[in-house]
Amino acid sequence: MAATRPRVRILIADDHPIFSESLRKLLQAESDFQVVGEAADGAEALERARSLKPHILLLDLAMPRLGGLEALRELGATSSPVRSVVLSAAIRKEDIVKALQLGARGVVLKDAGSHILFECIRSVMAGDYWMGRETVADLVHALRSLSRARPGRARxxxxxxRELEIISHIVAGLSNKxxxxxxxxxxxTVKSHLTHIFDKLGVSSRLELALFATHHGLVIG
Structure with missing residues (x-):
């Protein structure tokens, strides 16, 4: 008899009770999800993340007491193993970049279909980053505007x-072809260069590479 996979433990952090309750019901209907708690602000989200030890934190950015970005920053400072997914009604391009730099593993808009959120949670649990098509376009645009090369960092x-050229094209959203x-x-040859770049920088995906390059000033042109 096959062993039953443990369910994904999920904490919902949102200051709108009706939305949280509806989301809880949707998630609980999935056999591999378990909602272990809810929080109405960022400070409570941090407390419950510590006590309940969820696998996934669904985090609204616009919350009282402590906002979502501040909560992400504090989670990162504590080396918490929880994987955070930003769940927001609207989000600025700059906030997408900031959230990912602070450790968020996914971004989902609240008007997305429930199947999109489920796919995001499962992808993040598998170790991936998850971005919807629209937010990927926003991310690429924001990375372009925020990127500033800093001499000496390449060395x-x-x-x-050549590797810097390829990194810059990755940040611009180009495919290998x-x-x-x-x-x-x-x-x-491009794939071979990317393998070497991933090894040198310790990243494992194009998104991680783009964020790393932006943060460390490795974008030229």
């Missing part, structure tokens, strides 16, 4: 100029 990480066309390289 610090042992990056070649498009990068190859821009730099007159084969797609396989």
């Amino acid at each position: 610090e990480f042992g990056l070649t100029f 498009e990068i190859g066309q821009q730099l007159s390289l084969s797609e396989e």
